[in-house]
Amino acid sequence: MPTYRAPLRDFDFVLRDFLKIDTLRHLPGFEEVTPDLIAAVLEGGGKLCEDVLFPANAPGDAKGCTYANGTVTTPTGYKDAHRAFVAGGWNGLSFAPEYGGQGLPRVLAECFGEMSMSANLAYTTYPGLAAGAAEAISKHGSPEQKATYMPKLVAGEWGGTMNLTEPHCGTDLGLIRTKAEPQADGSYRITGTKIFISAGEHDLTANIIHLVLARIVGAPAGTRGISLFIVPKFLLDADGTPGRRNGVRCGSIEHKMGIKGSATCVMNYEDATGYLLGEKHKGMRAMFTMMNSARLAVGVQGLALSEIAYQNAAHYAKERRQGRALKGAAEPDHAADPIIVHPDVRRMLLTMRAFNEGARALAAWVGLNLDLAHKHPDPRARRDADDLVALLTPVIKAYFTDFGYECVNTGQQCFGGSGYIVETGMEQFVRDARISQIYEGANGIQALDLVGRKLPQGMGRLLRQFFHPVDRFIQANANDPALADYVRPLAKSFARLQQATAWIGEQGLRDPNQAGAAASDYLKLFALVAMAYIWAQMAEVANEKLANGADDKRFYQAKLATARFFMERLLPETSSLLSKLTSGAGNLMALDAADF
Numbered sequence: 055m056p057t058y059r060a061p062l063r064d065f066d067f068v069l070r071d072f073l074k075i076d077t078l079r080h081l082p083g084f085e086e087v088t089p090d091l092i093a094a095v096l097e098g099g100g101k102l103c104e105d106v107l108f109p110a111n112a113p114g115d116a117k118g119c120t121y122a123n124g125t126v127t128t129p130t131g132y133k134d135a136h137r138a139f140v141a142g143g144w145n146g147l148s149f150a151p152e153y154g155g156q157g158l159p160r161v162l163a164e165c166f167g168e169m170s171m172s173a174n175l176a177y178t179t180y181p182g183l184a185a186g187a188a189e190a191i192s193k194h195g196s197p198e199q200k201a202t203y204m205p206k207l208v209a210g211e212w213g214g215t216m217n218l219t220e221p222h223c224g225t226d227l228g229l230i231r232t233k234a235e236p237q238a239d240g241s242y243r244i245t246g247t248k249i250f251i252s253a254g255e256h257d258l259t260a261n262i263i264h265l266v267l268a269r270i271v272g273a274p275a276g277t278r279g280i281s282l283f284i285v286p287k288f289l290l291d292a293d294g295t296p297g298r299r300n301g302v303r304c305g306s307i308e309h310k311m312g313i314k315g316s317a318t319c320v321m322n323y324e325d326a327t328g329y330l331l332g333e334k335h336k337g338m339r340a341m342f343t344m345m346n347s348a349r350l351a352v353g354v355q356g357l358a359l360s361e362i363a364y365q366n367a368a369h370y371a372k373e374r375r376q377g378r379a380l381k382g383a384a385e386p387d388h389a390a391d392p393i394i395v396h397p398d399v400r401r402m403l404l405t406m407r408a409f410n411e412g413a414r415a416l417a418a419w420v421g422l423n424l425d426l427a428h429k430h431p432d433p434r435a436r437r438d439a440d441d442l443v444a445l446l447t448p449v450i451k452a453y454f455t456d457f458g459y460e461c462v463n464t465g466q467q468c469f470g471g472s473g474y475i476v477e478t479g480m481e482q483f484v485r486d487a488r489i490s491q492i493y494e495g496a497n498g499i500q501a502l503d504l505v506g507r508k509l510p511q512g513m514g515r516l517l518r519q520f521f522h523p524v525d526r527f528i529q530a531n532a533n534d535p536a537l538a539d540y541v542r543p544l545a546k547s548f549a550r551l552q553q554a555t556a557w558i559g560e561q562g563l564r565d566p567n568q569a570g571a572a573a574s575d576y577l578k579l580f581a582l583v584a585m586a587y588i589w590a591q592m593a594e595v596a597n598e599k600l601a602n603g604a605d606d607k608r609f610y611q612a613k614l615a616t617a618r619f620f621m622e623r624l625l626p627e628t629s630s631l632l633s634k635l636t637s638g639a640g641n642l643m644a645l646d647a648a649d650f
Contacts, residue, residue: 056479060100114315145210161421176315187214254319255304282337283328312485356458363465453581
């Protein structure tokens with residue numbers, strides 16, 4: 055049977071030692087957020103994940119959701135899990151107290167999110183979408199809409215969704231057909247069908263607040279004519295409580311490869327009452343508030359499942375006895391040695407570990423910048439932080455889910471044939487992880503977003519928020535012998551990234567296919583450099599701790615060893631990625647479509 059333990063020691067290192075999160079106390083509203091408070095919150099969150107969410111994971115996968123006559127029943131254990139989740143205020147961790155939130159930093163919510171998704175990814179889609187809907191309403195809603203919907207969404211008492219995809223269109227949302235007809239009372243009648251709607255119908259909350267993209271009758275074609283609407287499952291009575299049923303029904307649920315406890319619904323809107331959220335014809339702008347937040351969360355899903363896969367693979371490798379160490383019996387008193395003595399098993403485990411710890415720190419750095427973007431008193435500092443988050447969002451979504459899925463598969467491989475058996479839990483992690491590469495914008499789309507939108511935005515303004523600090527770090531530490539094994543590989547890979555960026559800038563202007571052909575390899579190259587930058591900084595911190603006589607020497611020594619593995623075993627791929635992306639589009643476009 056699989057197990058899960060919240061990686062609290064590593065969170066403490068990332069937040070306290072690496073990010074020095076105590077500096078957040080200078081931001082308005084965070085004056086009382088001490089490292090001890092953060093540690094206590096994470097400890098409580100870890101206990102919830104270990105004792106409540108995780109035990110419901112495997113049974114929820116085995117049973118899945120059931121559908122009958124327009125209603126969805128979630129798996130046994132989900133209602134109890136949700137009651138505990140709501141009672142602890144976990145959905146409102148980083149929301150403002152005026153709406154019932156805890157008012158804690160976003161970076162802390164990101165850390166809790168990793169733990170909860172490791173413990174039970176399918177369940178977390180329900181409160182996660184409620185939080186996403188609350189965020190969109192908080193930024194684009196009227197005062198009345200905020201007062202009406204946000205307290206219940208923040209508390210997790212009401213659910214939320216995002217309704218984009220239709221049967222004939224996914225990424226190309228300009229093709230949507232769902233229509234909105236204005237009514238005399240200022241509301242709209244929403245008619246259409248949406249598919250792949252996570253948490254579209256369930257039995258966990260008293261109401262579900264759907265955010266629906268639709269086109270107002272007579273609006274311009276394409277994305278410029280799309281608006282966003284609030285469409286409650288139950289319309290509200292005068293006292294704000296759910297009343298009569300709205301004209302929205304779940305037509306069916308999908309039978310899926312993974313996340314079986316998460317209801318993926320076909321939603322039918324038949325003259326449903328909806329309320330405009332934000333401005334007319336500006337629905338994409340409002341929806342992207344929710345989508346960008348969701349993309350960061352989905353990226354962390356890749357990390358979360360890689361973490362639980364690593365924990366179980368490492369435990370198995372230390373317990374499973376098979377064969378002898380190549381240099382002779384490591385434990386001659388036993389009939390065989392544990393498989394962790396074998397170099398190839400260690401290669402697999404270290405690959406997972408290096409990804410997990412680097413990705414955790416990178417995600418937390420982005421979470422910290424979200425806090426700076428929202429709270430910093432200096433407008434320029436807020437813009438710079440927001441630029442960095444925007445730049446790294448597609449990188450985290452795509453790389454964390456692509457490489458995270460590789461790591462989950464690697465964890466399964468450590469088990470051999472046992473990893474293919476349900477009881478070990480590994481095959482569920484593989485199935486659950488696969489969707490993260492697809493939803494919230496397939497990873498190829500993320501690569502195109504990075505190359506086509508983020509790189510040229512503001513004449514390279516976003517890019518400077520990453521390139522400049524990396525260059526400063528390299529220059530500041532180039533002559534430090536204690537960091538040479540980390541800074542030199544970073545410098546070489548950063549030079550490759552600069553070369554790739556210049557190549558795309560030149561060739562992409564001449565032929566868009568050149569940029570498109572390079573996009574996925576460029577995103578991975580970018581991600582590896584970002585991870586190397588994070589690992590080099592963590593190595594610097596670990597060196598300082600050891601030099602100052604840290605008590606937990608094994609932890610910091612392991613951090614340095616893992617950093618070295620990343621630099622020597624994973625980062626060299628930047629060389630081949632540069633070669634591939636600069637080979638151009640010709641080798642991809644040479645065949646006629648008929649020849650495929």
